[in-house]
Amino acid sequence: METKQPHKLPHSPAYNFLLQAGPRLYLLHQVHAHIVVSGYGRSRSLLTKLLNLACAAGSISYTRQIFLAVPNPDSFLFTSLIKSTSKSHNFSIYSLYFYSRMLLCNVSPSNYTFTSVIKSCADLSALKHGRVVHGHVLVHGFGLDVYVQAALVALYGKCGDLINARKVFDKIRERSIVAWNSMISGYEQNGFAKEAIGLFDRMKETGVEPDSATFVSVLSACAHLGAFNLGCWVHKYIVGNGLDLNVVLGTSLINMYIRCGNVSKAREVFDSMKERNVVAWTAMISGYGTNGYGSQAVELFHEMRRNGLFPNSITFVAVLSACAHAGLVNEGRRLFVSIREEYHLVPGVEHHVCLVDMLGRAGLLDEAYNFIKEEIPENPAPAILTAMLGACKMHKNFDLGAQVAEHLLAAEPENPAHYVILSNIYALAGRMDQVEKVRNNMIRKCLKKQVGYSTIEVDQKTYLFSMGDKSHSETNAIYHFLDELMWKCREAGYVPVSDSVMHELEEEEREHALRYHSEKLAIAFGLLKTSHGTPIRIVKNLRMCEDCHSAIKFISAISSREIIVRDKLRFHHFKFGSCSCLDYW
DNA sequence: ATAGGGTTAG
Numbered sequence: 001m002e003t004k005q006p007h008k009l010p011h012s013p014a015y016n017f018l019l020q021a022g023p024r025l026y027l028l029h030q031v032h033a034h035i036v037v038s039g040y041g042r043s044r045s046l047l048t049k050l051l052n053l054a055c056a057a058g059s060i061s062y063t064r065q066i067f068l069a070v071p072n073p074d075s076f077l078f079t080s081l082i083k084s085t086s087k088s089h090n091f092s093i094y095s096l097y098f099y100s101r102m103l104l105c106n107v108s109p110s111n112y113t114f115t116s117v118i119k120s121c122a123d124l125s126a127l128k129h130g131r132v133v134h135g136h137v138l139v140h141g142f143g144l145d146v147y148v149q150a151a152l153v154a155l156y157g158k159c160g161d162l163i164n165a166r167k168v169f170d171k172i173r174e175r176s177i178v179a180w181n182s183m184i185s186g187y188e189q190n191g192f193a194k195e196a197i198g199l200f201d202r203m204k205e206t207g208v209e210p211d212s213a214t215f216v217s218v219l220s221a222c223a224h225l226g227a228f229n230l231g232c233w234v235h236k237y238i239v240g241n242g243l244d245l246n247v248v249l250g251t252s253l254i255n256m257y258i259r260c261g262n263v264s265k266a267r268e269v270f271d272s273m274k275e276r277n278v279v280a281w282t283a284m285i286s287g288y289g290t291n292g293y294g295s296q297a298v299e300l301f302h303e304m305r306r307n308g309l310f311p312n313s314i315t316f317v318a319v320l321s322a323c324a325h326a327g328l329v330n331e332g333r334r335l336f337v338s339i340r341e342e343y344h345l346v347p348g349v350e351h352h353v354c355l356v357d358m359l360g361r362a363g364l365l366d367e368a369y370n371f372i373k374e375e376i377p378e379n380p381a382p383a384i385l386t387a388m389l390g391a392c393k394m395h396k397n398f399d400l401g402a403q404v405a406e407h408l409l410a411a412e413p414e415n416p417a418h419y420v421i422l423s424n425i426y427a428l429a430g431r432m433d434q435v436e437k438v439r440n441n442m443i444r445k446c447l448k449k450q451v452g453y454s455t456i457e458v459d460q461k462t463y464l465f466s467m468g469d470k471s472h473s474e475t476n477a478i479y480h481f482l483d484e485l486m487w488k489c490r491e492a493g494y495v496p497v498s499d500s501v502m503h504e505l506e507e508e509e510r511e512h513a514l515r516y517h518s519e520k521l522a523i524a525f526g527l528l529k530t531s532h533g534t535p536i537r538i539v540k541n542l543r544m545c546e547d548c549h550s551a552i553k554f555i556s557a558i559s560s561r562e563i564i565v566r567d568k569l570r571f572h573h574f575k576f577g578s579c580s581c582l583d584y585w
Numbered sequence: 586a587t588a589g590g591g592t593t594a595g
Binding site: 076079080083110111112113114115116118119145146147148149150151152153154157176177178179180181182183184185186211212213214215216217219220246247248249250251252253254255277278279280281282283284285286312313314315316317318320321324349350351352353354356357382383384386387390417568569 | 586587588589590591592593594595
């Protein structure tokens with residue numbers, strides 16, 4: 001006997017059959033036939049449930065077929081359909097389609113309809129459609145519905161329209177945790193890590209208790225900024241408040257530790273996780289790779305396989321680049337072949353780049369170039385040629401470099417980075433006439449190279465420095481300290497490396513720039529502001545130049561400090577006068 | 586029945 005519940009009637013047998021079938025097409029077809037035969041074919045609740053399951057089973061045509069058989073579909077049925085289709089990324093477009101059908105049929109949308117259709121617009125990054133739907137929200141009087149408002153914040157955030165995200169957010173009277181999370185995540189996803197953290201602080205002041213989704217965004221922001229102390233605070237908060245370390249939150253933590261250069265803490269978190277999927281393994285593999293532990297990255301890749309998980313294309317990028325940075329050429333070649341042969345995936349541009357980069361770094365320029373010519377004979381992607389060009393510069397192969405650069409400049413004439421590398425190559429070859437030509441070309445096209453900057457976190461605040469920067473309040477003390485430091489370095493044997501990077505600069509800029517590259521300023525500031533024994537962590541937006549790399553080795557020895565620099569590509573751990581990259585970048 | 590989250594070379 002079933003126990004009687006006051007609010008819940010027991011399901012009909014047909015409904016129970018549907019529940020048992022679940023999102024499995026062949027079973028749904030059977031139950032559907034049974035429903036029709038037994039005369040329940042017009043039951044709205046049964047058809048709605050069937051429709052949801054058909055959609056969850058992945059068959060849009062079957063879903064549509066069921067829908068079309070319903071005479072005069074009402075708001076509930078339309079909404080149900082729109083919600084089902086909004087749940088799968090593949091069907092987002094159908095969600096918009098059914099929404100427009102709904103309006104055409106003169107059926108009124110509800111706040112439930114809007115949350116779903118807005119989510120679909122967000123998943124599609126369809127800002128224009130989203131704006132139109134926002135208009136409908138206002139017309140139908142749901143402008144102050146907290147659920148709809150939170151969805152709108154997420155929509156604008158995902159579409160990169162932070163102004164409008166903030167406008168909606170500011171109008172919300174009772175901000176739910178989801179509204180806060182959507183806004184914080186919007187800032188973070190668009191590269192405004194500082195703003196994300198600032199809003200998180202305001203959220204705390206307001207007395208709203210953060211949850212795991214909040215911390216996922218905050219940890220991403222920490223990762224972005226290299227904000228180790230704030231990241232550690234978050235970790236302690238998570239543990240102290242007994243938040244469940246689910247796979248997403250765990251991966252965020254791993255990523256935070258990795259991007260702050262602390263691989264062992266990342267591994268601790270990894271080992272403590274109950275559930276680990278490919279994304280978590282990939283984060284850890286990439287962490288070993290970027291921090292210079294190539295063989296550990298490869299080892300972890302194989303361990304993942306032994307655990308029965310399959311790598312995806314991002315996993316291969318992580319493990320191949322780990323091989324590239326560690327000089328593990330044979331292993332890298334084998335892994336590349338396995339993408340197709342063992343895993344039946346198709347290597348993409350990103351994998352070709354890794355392979356060319358790996359061969360190029362190892363000095364196998366001919367093999368790399370032949371690979372491009374044979375595997376991608378027609379229009380190799382600029383990224384692949386860029387990797388090839390970098391290798392030519394690294395191994396001072398001027399002829400091949402000029403040849404590759406010619407292709408590259410034809411393909412991307414507006415990218416200043418290509419001109420910079422080419423002029424570097426000519427400078428290394430001593431062809432100053434060519435350097436001049438390339439530079440004039442850049443000037444004529446009004447192309448400027450990217451401005452370098454470095455950041456450092458002190459007392460949970462992030463400070464930014466750029467080359468020759470004098471905007472900081474303690475500029476004088478920093479420069480004075482840095483001058484003394486560089487003097488000590490020279491006494492210890494440091495010789496400034498006037499490498500090719502210098503040749504792009506105007507004559508009078510050189511000496512100034514050499515001493516005051518942004519990472520040196522940030523390190524000087526860090527040494528002044530933090531106590532002995534604390535590692536200095538720097539994040540740089542470009543690659544480090546050879547001179548800084550050499551200088552920082554001396555600085556680490558003289559000041560007896562561990563200095564960790566994350567550049568555009570990887571980490572450098574400086575300790576006792578040497579670097580973890582072993583000068584193989 | 587409602588909204589928000591993690592991995593990627595150069």
